[in-house]
Amino acid sequence: MKKVARKARKTGALLLCTTILLLSACSGGASSNQAASGEPYDENSKANISWLNILHTASPPTETILNKIEEKTNSDIQFSWIPDASKEERINTSLASDSLADIVTLTMLDNSSVRNSLKSGLFWDVEPYLNDYPNLAKISEDTRRSASISGTLYGVPFQKDLARNGITIRKDWLDKLGLETPHTTAELMEVARAFTEDDPDGNGKDDTTGFVDRSDLTYGAFKTLSSYFGTPNIWEVSADGKMTPEFMTQGYADTMDYMKELYQKGYINQDFAVTAKTDQQQKFAQGRAGIYVGAIFDSKNLLNMAKGIQDDMELVLVNDITSTGNEADRAIWAANNGIGGLLSFPRSEVKDEAELKRVLKFVNDLLDEDVYALMTYGIEGTHYTVDDQDAATIIDTDLWQQEVQPFSASRPKESGFKIHDADPLKKESDKLIADNADYAVLNPAYSLESETYNTQGSELQKTITDATYKYILGELDRAGFDAAVESWKKSGGDAIIAEYEAAYKEIQS
Amino acid sequence: MAKPVNVSDASLLTHDRQAVRKRGFGVRKHMLLYLMILPGFLYFVVFKYFPMGGLVIAFQDYQPYRGIMGSEWVGFKHFIRLFTEPTFFMLLRNTLVLFAMNIVFFFPLPIILALMLNEVRHKFFKNSIQTIIYIPHFMSWVIIVSITYVFLTVDGGVLNELLAAVGLPKISFLTSSEWLRTVYIGQIIWKELGWSTIIYLAAITVVDTQLYEAAEMDGAGRLRKTWHVTLPAIRPVIITLLILKIGSTLDLGFEHMYLLLNSLNREVAEIFDTYIYTAGLKNGQLSYSTTVGLFKGVVGLVLVMLSNRLAKKMGEDGVY
Numbered sequence: 001m002k003k004v005a006r007k008a009r010k011t012g013a014l015l016l017c018t019t020i021l022l023l024s025a026c027s028g029g030a031s032s033n034q035a036a037s038g039e040p041y042d043e044n045s046k047a048n049i050s051w052l053n054i055l056h057t058a059s060p061p062t063e064t065i066l067n068k069i070e071e072k073t074n075s076d077i078q079f080s081w082i083p084d085a086s087k088e089e090r091i092n093t094s095l096a097s098d099s100l101a102d103i104v105t106l107t108m109l110d111n112s113s114v115r116n117s118l119k120s121g122l123f124w125d126v127e128p129y130l131n132d133y134p135n136l137a138k139i140s141e142d143t144r145r146s147a148s149i150s151g152t153l154y155g156v157p158f159q160k161d162l163a164r165n166g167i168t169i170r171k172d173w174l175d176k177l178g179l180e181t182p183h184t185t186a187e188l189m190e191v192a193r194a195f196t197e198d199d200p201d202g203n204g205k206d207d208t209t210g211f212v213d214r215s216d217l218t219y220g221a222f223k224t225l226s227s228y229f230g231t232p233n234i235w236e237v238s239a240d241g242k243m244t245p246e247f248m249t250q251g252y253a254d255t256m257d258y259m260k261e262l263y264q265k266g267y268i269n270q271d272f273a274v275t276a277k278t279d280q281q282q283k284f285a286q287g288r289a290g291i292y293v294g295a296i297f298d299s300k301n302l303l304n305m306a307k308g309i310q311d312d313m314e315l316v317l318v319n320d321i322t323s324t325g326n327e328a329d330r331a332i333w334a335a336n337n338g339i340g341g342l343l344s345f346p347r348s349e350v351k352d353e354a355e356l357k358r359v360l361k362f363v364n365d366l367l368d369e370d371v372y373a374l375m376t377y378g379i380e381g382t383h384y385t386v387d388d389q390d391a392a393t394i395i396d397t398d399l400w401q402q403e404v405q406p407f408s409a410s411r412p413k414e415s416g417f418k419i420h421d422a423d424p425l426k427k428e429s430d431k432l433i434a435d436n437a438d439y440a441v442l443n444p445a446y447s448l449e450s451e452t453y454n455t456q457g458s459e460l461q462k463t464i465t466d467a468t469y470k471y472i473l474g475e476l477d478r479a480g481f482d483a484a485v486e487s488w489k490k491s492g493g494d495a496i497i498a499e500y501e502a503a504y505k506e507i508q509s
Numbered sequence: 510m511a512k513p514v515n516v517s518d519a520s521l522l523t524h525d526r527q528a529v530r531k532r533g534f535g536v537r538k539h540m541l542l543y544l545m546i547l548p549g550f551l552y553f554v555v556f557k558y559f560p561m562g563g564l565v566i567a568f569q570d571y572q573p574y575r576g577i578m579g580s581e582w583v584g585f586k587h588f589i590r591l592f593t594e595p596t597f598f599m600l601l602r603n604t605l606v607l608f609a610m611n612i613v614f615f616f617p618l619p620i621i622l623a624l625m626l627n628e629v630r631h632k633f634f635k636n637s638i639q640t641i642i643y644i645p646h647f648m649s650w651v652i653i654v655s656i657t658y659v660f661l662t663v664d665g666g667v668l669n670e671l672l673a674a675v676g677l678p679k680i681s682f683l684t685s686s687e688w689l690r691t692v693y694i695g696q697i698i699w700k701e702l703g704w705s706t707i708i709y710l711a712a713i714t715v716v717d718t719q720l721y722e723a724a725e726m727d728g729a730g731r732l733r734k735t736w737h738v739t740l741p742a743i744r745p746v747i748i749t750l751l752i753l754k755i756g757s758t759l760d761l762g763f764e765h766m767y768l769l770l771n772s773l774n775r776e777v778a779e780i781f782d783t784y785i786y787t788a789g790l791k792n793g794q795l796s797y798s799t800t801v802g803l804f805k806g807v808v809g810l811v812l813v814m815l816s817n818r819l820a821k822k823m824g825e826d827g828v829y
Binding site for chain 1 (some may be wrong): 572573574575595596658662663664681683684771772773775781787788790791792793794795797
């Protein structure tokens with residue numbers, strides 16, 4: 001009897017131990033810090049870098065390119081990938097539980113919890129160090145200011161092209177119907193009508209529409225069209241410091257009417273309010289529509305996707321549409337004022353200045369010409385060839401998509417390098433995107449603070465987004481839309497306006 | 510002879526009881542039994558009760574970098590915000606309406622189907638039907654919503670093409686608030702109907718066959734036997750499942766609704782789960798999300814207690 005009890009006690013103790021061990025093993029894995037933290041870093045030593053990064057492709061890249069990058073930057077990189085679609089919750093929980101890495105890619109600088117943790121001093125202020133590194137020193141003063149929060153730069157900004165949006169149109173359809181490339185919104189409407197009604201693909205069936213759009217008022221057609229109607233980029237500030245949200249301007253109302261006309265006359269896919277981006281691009285590639293509004297460089301993808309389905313497809317890219325026909329009215333919104341986010345360095349992981357300097361050197365090395373080529377095109381001979389003009393041609397698209405493409409969103413800078421794409425469409429879109437910069441409309445409130453916006457902004461925005469869709473689909477009239485705007489103002493919009501105006505005044509003085 | 514035995518029995522019992530009182534639950538004596546409970550006990554403490562402590566952040570302005578100890582206490586601020594939010598009643602209504610529809614339209618179906626399957630005499634046919642109707646349960650909501658999209662979309666959706674072919678107007682199932690609830694419940698039925706019959710079928714198999722024979726002797730037909738024998742026999746199972754179902758009232762399935770939700774059906778589609786995600790987690794408002802979640806949990810608890818009491822009044826056992 002006693003023996004049994006003792007045995008049982010022993011087993012129990014063992015069981016308990018195992019349980020505790022298991023538990024501690026679980027928690028231990030998450031907090032395992034990078035090796036050798038605390039030891040001072042030598043500039044030229046091999047860096048051990050963990051990187052919490054955003055993945056824009058379906059699967060993470062294979063080792064091939066990573067090994068090359070590690071070789072070039074003398075580092076050992078450990079990626080933790082977060083799919084772009086779930087970045088909000090994942091980044092927020094990582095911040096909340098302090099399970100970060102040496103480098104954290106923060107792309108949503110307008111998200112309140114990201115802003116709060118940046119302001120709380122969780123991350124290093126990098127501004128004083130930037131000029132010590134040749135590539136980082138080149139980051140312009142404007143970019144640094146736009147990427148700052150309350151005047152402090154909490155990471156190395158991703159430098160994106162200012163305004164990347166425009167219109168892609170089926171050139172072969174235009175030619176077939178004897179139409180000119182449109183330059184005003186009225187001409188664009190006419191093209192949409194002809195593409196819908198005049199059988200541009202000549203199959204005798206009524207199976208085409210003008211526009212094909214997706215359920216996204218920002219990156220889809222709506223916001224780009226709204227720029228053509230002179231709508232400000234999210235906020236407008238008057239000379240005397242008054243702030244107006246875009247949806248209270250005439251341009252926004254005109255855009256809604258334009259979209260409404262497209263919808264009611266059937267010149268746009270009727271289910272655009274529930275269409276995903278991939279479906280939208282598929283429809284275009286299958287020849288079911290002829291006008292695509294989005295990032296101009298999507299044109300290359302669209303043409304690739306159409307291979308074998310619509311072999312006659314020829315595309316023309318347009319970025320100079322206005323509603324008035326005056327060159328002076330040209331405008332195009334700049335997404336996040338050209339800031340793609342920050343590469344931030346948490347103090348909990350990057351313990352001291354020496355370590356920070358080593359990580360910054362690594363980021364600096366990522367901006368080198370050959371690392372850029374690696375992250376953009378891959379390995380010469382395997383993924384691409386290059387001619388004496390530095391024009392690169394991808395040889396194996398599938399391999400490139402698998403091994404190289406996932407890195408492209410991690411490049412701290414996307415243009416301004418010697419090597420460039422030999423693809424004529426890509427070249428053309430690069431040119432138009434560069435053109436766009438001269439007409440870019442910035443959001444004056446981008447780096448301003450509003451407590452109400454931080455807590456309720458996105459909830460409030462839903463009111464407006466819903467009302468906009470309903471107006472376009474004819475479920476709300478003008479009075480109904482105005483009522484939604486009123487409710488926006490009452491439930492916090494007025495407070496946001498007041499807070500932004502105060503913040504703006506402070507910056508101006 | 511009988512008396513002393515009785516006395517010693519009684520004394521033994523009291524002795525035992527005293528022993529229990531003295532040693533507290535007889536830990537030594539039943540060591541092995543307690544050990545067997547231990548892993549389960551630890552599981553609940555570590556993964557269920559310990560995390561519940563985190564609920565206190567509903568009464569704080571929780572800032573991750575300050576931690577629970579360092580964050581500011583704000584009392585009922587978040588609760589006041591929730592109850593004064595103009596969308597609160599919309600959320601409550603949508604959640605309750607969908608819950609009611611779930612109970613009314615979905616809950617009886619597996620019972621009916623199980624009864625029908627029970628009547629099938631052909632073994633092979635019965636088994637194949639069972640297997641086939643289980644399959645949708647193993648598909649994720651993403652797949653089911655995508656299939657629905659292909660069927661119901663206005664541009665080239667199968668159903669709308671059919672409607673157009675017979676000269677009827679197209680219906681925008683996916684972007685109208687009138688159809689959302691129908692589509693939602695329809696998808697649940699399609700996915701879960703077969704799977705939900707399992708427990709009922711199991712309950713039916715243990716019904717005493719003598720009862721059927723007796724009923725047959727009395728001249729009962731198939732319908733009569735189902736009504737007077739099978740249904741009363743599985744009544745406790747039905748009640749238990751109903752109470753459990755009510756317990757997960759407000760868990761209408763975040764993933765499912767989030768996939769169906771869009772700007773045009775939000776007024777009927779936004780439920781607490783999606784609201785927690787969009788208003789709370791996406792914005793990093795952890796305290797506010799916790800508040801909404803806590804409220805949801807309390808409503809669910811109250812409903813379970815009410816339905817359990819009701820079940821007991823009706824002479825059933827209830828779940829506790």
